[in-house]
Amino acid sequence: MNTADLGLPAEEGGRSHPRSGGWRVGVPSTALFTDQYELTMLQAALAAGTAARRSVFEVFTRRLPEGRRYGVVAGTGRVLDAVENFRFEPDVLDFLRERGIVDAPTLDWLAGYRFSGDIWGYPEGEVYFPGSPVLRVEGSFAECVLLETVVLSILNHDSAIAAAASRMATAAGDRPLIEMGARRTHELAAVAASRAAYIGGFATTSDLAAGFRYGIPTVGTSAHAFTLLHDTERDAFTAQIHSLGRGTTLLVDTYDVAEAVRTAVEVAGPGLGAVRIDSGDLLLVAHRVRQQLDELGATDTKIVVTSDLDEYAIASLAAAPVDAYGVGTQLVTGSGHPTASMVYKLVARAESDDPAAPLVPVAKKSSGGKTSIGGRKWAARRPDEHGVAEAEVIGAGRVPPRLADHQLQVELVKGGEIVSRETLDVPRDRHRAARAALPLSAVQLSRGEPVIPTEYA
Structure with a gap:
């Protein structure tokens, strides 16, 4: 020191060197940073003819850690690296074959896997609240479902650490x-x-x-x-x-x-x-x-x-x-609070594998506090007359004109290509600005409810 x-x-x-927010050179495949049921779901969907259905998954948390007044989005740059390096190399395919984890047709499909969909999300460093769609992944069910575990493992860990760091x-x-x-x-x-x-x-x-x-x-x-x-x-x-x-x-x-x-x-x-x-x-x-x-x-x-x-x-x-x-x-x-308790849920899917088929909102409706809201969602943070945030507004469909300039999601991946890379100073500065735009009670260390409510339009 x-x-x-x-x-x-x-x-x-030490000296700071201008590197990107992620580290890509020489990184091995991230394809096995997943749970087995992602692959078995894929196998069954391929066999059923539903794997190609256009789907929308969203990452959100139902609640903030007890007593916390805001969350911090962190790990987005690492998620982009993970998606870019999600490849089933020959040795990985051999492992899956030897263990009998998936069948031959699924192995053939995995051999050519490249994420070709779109990803939108809150920019890294932004704050979030219960229900905030911090990441939206769109593509075929097959290519999106495989990313669930690696996306959640990164965002849950990094966002928890960033929130603690912000309070400190x-x-x-x-x-x-x-x-x-x-x-x-x-x-x-x-x-x-x-x-x-x-x-x-x-x-x-x-x-x-x-x-x-x-x-x-x-x-x-x-x-x-x-x-x-x-x-x-x-x-x-x-x-x-x-x-x-x-x-x-x-x-x-x-x-x-x-x-x-x-x-x-x-x-x-x-x-x-x-x-x-x-x-x-x-x-x-x-x-x-x-x-x-x-x-x-x-x-x-x-x-x-x-x-x-x-x-x-x-x-x-x-x-x-x-x-x-x-x-x-x-x-x-x-x-x-070592995790942000984020989940990755299917919120919309096409009626068929026709690329032009309309999306149908879907959501889990079981009891026990784990329900979710269907539909591809937008998010905006409504300011009061002084420019201070007063509500996190989330909706599906058309964005109200008065909120058009206050939307939170940005495009991160388009057609499988990463379109947003940032050095770490950018999300660092963004977080400072986002936190400053919250009500003053956001920085109180005493336990309390989220500093602004979440409203559904």
Whole structure:
């Protein structure tokens, strides 16, 4: 960790490179990131002659996580990568054949699979609410149904992380956040979490794979092991400063914090970049460290705090002399809500396999709170007279003229070709603007209902 990517000038630090929102080169097929019943449904539909029926699937959530006031769309760029790389290569087909998962005609169909339909959705970084059709996938039943699991696995994970990140960014205010949760989750999930956190408002990541794949600024200097390696804390600080420069961040809570701060300033001088506190009563310790640094003449030395922070802990430190926060476990687990509970449902299908056949709305009607609303839907966010969002309006059919300029869905894939690629700074900025357009109560950390209602036109 260093002060360069705390949003502050320094001598060291990771650099951001302009990469796309997704990472495509060398990515293997995503075709087996699915559940078996997607393929068995395909087999049965092919045999029944219904597989080619034009269909519309939508991704939405029936409710937000308990107490949350808005959701954040994240993972769209990764979904586009997954769709682009959804190919049944020879070794994958051999696996399916050897296991007897599907029959020969289905294998032949899968061998030529390429998604050729259309995808619309909320742009990445946008906020959403219960019922919001955050993604709409259109094409034949056969090509659309196969994408269900991979689409949901990406959107559910990434949107949950981005929502937690957004709440933490709100709590942090102008102070930068460092994502450092790689060691608390699966190694691939860690990369996705870092990407989602950046969209939600985090400034940097400790995960180098995320930096490489997505151009997120990376940070990192030393852990307690480095201090323990050396004969004295002074030796450890001297070695780190010699290698990384005076702008580095020194970890000062391995032994005695006050003694460590004194030694750090003696070794680095008043130009020391930052100190990191990773344990104890962070509010109390931060105040004591700030006072000590100022007394030692290190008035520009920053204070970074870590130690299992969540949005509530960050908010409790608002009055503390803290310059940046490092967050790990609570971020990569969605701060108690590791999934967005999105579903992928068929909402319309053609009466026959004739390309000109009209679409018929369909919906699950069973009891138990899992009903859905049929029909291909549009979505718009209606503003009040001050330009503040007052309702999420969802409907099928014609869009009312007064909502025409407030529609939320954008075209992502047309005829199987991706038409929307963005660098991560675009959805990051979009999220900041979308959140700012919500009522002020959206940023309250207290539990509550969605900040605006969902209305069906």
